[in-house]
Amino acid sequence: MKKTTTLLLLLCVSMATAFAQIVDSKVVENGSSGPYKAIAATEASLPNYVVYRPKDVKAAAKAEGKLPIIVFGNGGCSNTSITHEKVLSEIASRGYVIVAIGPLARTLAPKPTSTESSMLLDAVTWITAQSKDKKSEYYQRVATDKIAAMGQSCGGAQTLYVSSDPRIKTSILFNAGIGNMTMAGASKASLQQLHGPIAYIVGGPSDIAYANAELDYDRIDTVPVALATLTAKGHMGTFDEAFGGSFSQMALAWLDWQLKGKNSRSTVFLDKDLGKFPGWSVKAKRF
Template sequence: MQRLFITLICLIPSLCFAKTANYKVIDEGGSGPFSAIAATETSLSDYVIYRPKELNQSIKLPVVVFANGGCMDTSYPFEHMLSDIASHGYLVIALGKMQNSLDDRPLNKASNSMIPHAIDWITAQSANPLSEFYQSANLEKIAIAGQSCGGAQLLATGADKRVSSYLMFNSGIGDMTMASADVDSLHNLHAPVIYLVGGPTDIATDNAKLDYQRINHVPIVFANHKTAGHSGTFEQPFGGSFSKLAIKWLDWQLKDKQTNATLFLQGQTADFVSWDIKAKQF
C-alpha cells in the first residue's frame, strides 16, 4: 500500500522530490568552476541531469533542456559537452536514460513532449523543500537546445513562453518536415537563437542558412565551423569548440555576461579561429 501511495502521488510533479539514483563523472568533472556529474534522478528516470555535484540554494543555476541527434532517447554522444556546460554553472536536462555505452540498451525516439515535461519537472523541484533541487534553478533563464533532429524538436516546442534562448546544433529545418516541425515552426521562436553548424560537409548547413535568411523576427546568430562536419566536436574532451562557443552564448544570454557580445555581434573569433560568425536583429 505504501509503494502504491508513493506511485500515485508522484504522478503529480509538485509532490515528487528528486533523489539521485546513480551518477557518473565525465572529463573529471569538466573545465568549469563547478565539478559536474551526470545523474539519474528517481523522479525523472527517463532523462540525464548534467549538474554541479554540489547544489547551493544561494546560487540559482540557469536551465538547459537538450534534445538529441536523430531525435533519439540518448545523450551519450553529447555527454562531454553537456557535462562541461554543467561545470560552468548550469542545470542541463537531457532526453533519454543514462548510458555507459551506446549499446547497453535499446534506443528509441524521444517524444517532443519530453521537452516541456523537463521544464515542468525542474519548476516543481525548485519549489519543493524536500527536493535536492529546492531553489536551485533560475526559472527566468531557460534555454532549449537540440542537435540535428533534436533541433526540429526544439522548433516544434519553441513557442513555450518559459524559454528565453535557443541553441540549434548541426540543425536547420529549411523546407523539410521533421519531428512535427516545418518552416512555419520558425515562428515559434520568440527569443534569441544561435545556429552552430559544421561547414560544407555538415548536412544541416544549407538548411541552417535558409533558416537564418528567413528568421527576421528575433535576434539570431549563425556560427559555422569550417571543418567540423555534422558530428561537430562533441566527442572531444569537454565537447571541443562547439561546447566552448555554446558556453559563451549561454553566459551572455542566461547570465548577462555582456563582454561575450562582441564575439557574436562583431564576429571577433580570435579564440575561435575555425569559426565564421554573423548576427542580425540584435
C-alpha cells in the first residue's frame, strides 16, 4: 500500500510539473482596466522574461479568438520591465500576450543589466513553440501570425533592429528614434529593412528622442508609418500614470487596428480623430 501511495504521489507531482507553467506572478494595478484582468508572470521555461497576459488566457481567447502577441524591449535596453509595467499590464488586459525582456521584479534594481536585441526574437521563438505544445496554456490560444515588436528608448532601438524579421508584422517605438545613431544593432539602414507598418509614440520637444523620431519618420519611404506626439510630456511619456495613461491608449489604437483588424481604430492615425487624446498630434503616410 505504501509503495502504491508513493507512486501515485510521484505521478501527481509529475503531472503538476507538466501543466503548471507559472512559477511566480504579481498583479499590477488590480489587473488593469480592461475586460480581462491581467497578471505579470514568470514561466518555468522562460525565467528571464515577464509574460503580461490575461490571468484566464482560456476565457480571453474564447471571447477574442487567438490573442495577438507582443515582444517588448525596455528603456536603457535593461533587463527589467518594471518601469513599463503599467502600460504592459493595461494592454494585456485588453486581450494581448506580451513577452517582456527581464525577470519579474517587485522593486527596481539599482543597476539593471543590459540585454541583447536578439532576446526579442528568442521571445518570439518561445511563444511560437508554446502555441504548438498541447501541454501549454497557450496552445492554440495565441496568434503567431499577429506579432508586434515594441520597446521604449533603447528598447525602441532593439525593436527597430528586429523589425526586419518576417515574423514581426508591426512595430511600436516609444520615446525612440534612431536618427544618425547606431544603437542596439540598429542604424538608419534599419529603416530600409522594414517590411511592416511602424508607429512612433513620443513626447514633445523635451523628449530626447523627439528629433530622431521626426527624422526617422521623414526617412521612412517603403512602409506605412505614423508619428504620434504628446507635446507636454518628455522621455518617459505617461508610463508612470494610472493604467499607463494615454500612451497605453495610443498604443492600443494602433495594435487593435494592425493586429485585431479593428479598422475603426485607424481614424486616430489617418483622420486625426483625437477627441479622446487631448494634447496629442498625429501624422501618417504611405497608408
